[in-house]
Amino acid sequence: MHEDLFAQAEILAKLDPRKPKQANLRRAISSAYYGIFHFFVDEACRLQFGTQHAQAAYRHTLGRAFTHSVMKQACISFGGGTLKASVMKGLPHDDSGNYLIPEAIQDAASTFVELQEKRSVADYDRTERFKRSDVLIMIDQAKSDCANFAELCAKTLVIARRYVLTS
């Protein structure tokens, strides 16, 4: 579903070539946020229940349990490049004592935080004026981060699993 949401976001952001309507830019931001939200939820649920069609009902049920605020807090932590000492305890770490988070996870996590904030503003703050430049760049960034994250999942399942399960 996340790919359709990103495609929808792009269509909305490119409407009105001369002067974009705020309503379209705001809905574009919202679609882009839900694109990355559902991407993370889907990745986590697939890891929990598997990817087969027969398990879809369980994946979708688990997917309803994810909350935006908890995901944001996890993303702030992972986006910061390392983990809290209490979480890190027992995990392998570098010479400085840090458990380094791969760039692909840091970037996707930070983009999630940024998009969640922009979606809240887009939906509720009428004083904000969204710019098409920012919306288009944000959408492409979210697409790129999801692709890089998925590639990392394929290469190194362990750390990606740790991330989506913590989220």
Add this chain to the structure above:
Amino acid sequence: MIRVEVEDYTDWDGAPALRMLVVLDESVDPEKVSGEAAGQLKSVIRKSLRKHGIELFPYIFFAKPSELAETKEE
């Protein structure tokens, strides 16, 4: 990129943060700016802030001068 502006910000959850505006050159076509490149720039900004001991999350926005002028007119 013409300039970067930074101001204190409180995010939607009430947490202190930073709001950064990256002003693009007017000639830049935003459809040709790759998300990868924008993400790399944001990543460098976040790392630089942390390196300087600033733990506030930076919410980064892009805009062209013409878009900023339109907002002022409204």
